[in-house]
Amino acid sequence: MLESLWDQSGGDPLRVHRRVQGTVRLASLIPLCMAVVLISTGFAPGRAIAAPGDGSGPTCTAGWTVITDVDNSFTWQNLPSAVSWTGSVRLLENLNETCSILGARIDFTGPALGGTLSLNGNLFVSFSVQYPQPYDKHANVARNAFGNLLSWNPAAGVYTGYTIETHFDINARGADEYFVQGQGIPAVVTNVRMSLTLPLALLGRTVRAQMNVGPDLCQCKVTDFSIPDGTGSHPFWAVYVHAHPDDWQLFESPDSASDYKAGYNPLFVYATAGDAGIEPWYWQARQDSAEASVRWLVGTAVEDAWWATICYTKTSEVCHPLWQINYGRTTSIFMHLPDGNGDGGGFNATGFQSLARLRDGNITSMTAVDNSTTYTGWDDVYLTLKALIASYAPYDATTKINAPDFDRVAQSGDHSDHLAVADAVYAITIQAGTPWTRNWFIDYPIAYADARYPANMDPTSYDLKKSLFMAYSDRMKHLVGIDEYSIVPWFYENCFQRDYSRVA
Structure with a gap:
């Protein structure tokens, strides 16, 4: 208002990401480092809603808890090219004994050991988390991407019929992308699973877990997750x-x-x-x-x-x-x-x-x-x-x-x-x-x-x-x-x- 007044006047086993250059992603240090940051800045992690145990306050089983699990299977085809995914995507939160939320992550996975991805053609499938909008063209995957790859399977490398790539730090936020590139022949990728950790600032917000078939063939599957902030609905x-x-x-x-x-x-x-x-x-x-x-x-x-x-x-x-x-x-x-x-x-x-x-x-x-x-x-x-x-x-x-x-x-x-x-x-x-x-x-x-x-x-x-x-x-x-x-x-x-x- 004032101006107006003036005017008028990995393979098996599951791979865990370790890096020493760029953004450090040491999984075991995430809760500790986050706690230090929150204490030093006066901020507090979210608190999950739980029934009190002995009357002294809410209690929770410490560790990662599945909040939401959604089947995100799909089939896309433009013969002879085709992609089929059988799997799910999950939202998890990491709670401590007093129900404080120490972390959040999105898991792309499936029954038992992971999802199954079938592909035929010179195409690729991208896995990422987007906020606030999903993307349409793969050239724009980085602009609203969030999440750091914590673990993944299969490992990056060349396999019969496909290649696995892990794309780290695709934007200034240090977001990552998991990428499966077809080699033009029919291939089946089994036990597909990956975890992307999310910043606590996304608590209380809706993120989009996206699977995209490219280049620019199909947005395919965008799953919305509202991340609880621990203060109720x-x-x-x-x-x-x-x-x-x-x-x-x-x-x-x-x-x-x-x-x-x-x-x-x-x-x-x-x-x-x-x-x-x-x-x-x-x-x-x-x-x-x-x-x-x-x-x-x-x-x-x-x-x-x-x-x-x-x-x-x-x-x-x-x-x-x-x-x-x-x-x-x-x-x-x-x-x-x-x-x-x-x-x-x-x-x-x-x-x-x-x-x-x-x-x-x-x-x-x-x-x-x-x-x-x-x-x-x-x-x-x-x-x-x-x-x-x-x-x-x-x-x-x-x-x-x-x-x-x-x-x-x-x-x-x-x-x-x-x-x-x-x-x-x-x-x-x-x-x-x-x-x-x-x-x-x-x-x-x-x-x-x-x-x-x-x-x-x-x-x-x-x-x-x-x-x-x-x-x-x-x-x-x-x-x-x-x-x-x-x-x-x-x-x-x-x-x-x-x-x-x-x-x-």
Whole structure:
């Protein structure tokens, strides 16, 4: 918000991977190292739900436990080429005696000693774990791949009719891929099994175990696994879409906190960097400060961050890298588009780009402030927004979309970025006929104490809303010495005292 004020002013036996170069994958050290990291950072592993034993707390049998086991058998053929897989894929979690979750992994396997893969032709079968989206063309296997090969069978090598390859570190996250290449003659690979360990930051999220037949022949089998985080079942999502790093705290709260406490998984989407035409240190501080609000909301949790690639198909596939921060059950997505200024004219430092000007056709493209990606047209922005929501949250009415109101009368005097975000969300919900539930919030009118929106927060709601924002403001003050609250306290106090929205 602040920028707007400034504006206006292996074979048998089963092989275990050991490496000394690149990312170290010593299986016996994973739980120990993870525990050290979590203790040193103040984070805690997840906790599984278990019935208490002697009354002193939950107890579990230590070790790997199968959470979900799914038959993922399939047959693909385009004669004379053909592939048949008979097997399953499993989600497992590693628990200690007090039911803390020390690790998670995906196993591709089958009955008894493993799955059976039959293939004929010069084709290959790839095994990987993807998040948040699966891939279509094998050239893109790395972009959303996760998981480190812990063990596998058969071992890498050349066999009669096929070759086994282990592809390590296929992306910056150090993800791995298991790969079976046919040699043009019929072959049967038996006792196929592999384990890929996953980062704890994926607890509470849905990953995709993918088998792909290539080159680019068949996506074939994608199996979704929702990984329990140890705090019970959380199947529902609440999406908070807004323009700047402090907007959801001011205009979409305390609803955000209420949804989280009710068990929803929050997805925060920040359309712009909120850079206000200032050098990168400013928007980077705002991004970190936005996460301070999330940390205040959640408390102690596992945190991680990476680039997620979000794709949709128009006449061809269109993809954009987006910065993702996970904290506990929350997911934050930063699109990093330039701040458009209050009137939509943009700033000189970012070439006078703005969401409003892109929407209105005054510019044909818009580049992120960190040059991570360029959007070519208004529809590229809102279709990416639609694809990212669908990648994380269920495509049904249980998903709640929260956004600024698109009604120009109700939102009179609002920031251009707010209204552009409202229009983008309108395009992917009401206009597109998507099944998501929608909630539209009033922004600047409550900050300016518009008579149509009198104060309506009780003391508890006021304190909650103010605390969410002050976590952001205090972090900004700590990082860059800017005390946002003290600049215009009346503006913020008006927001803390009000919360208005409608369902449409």
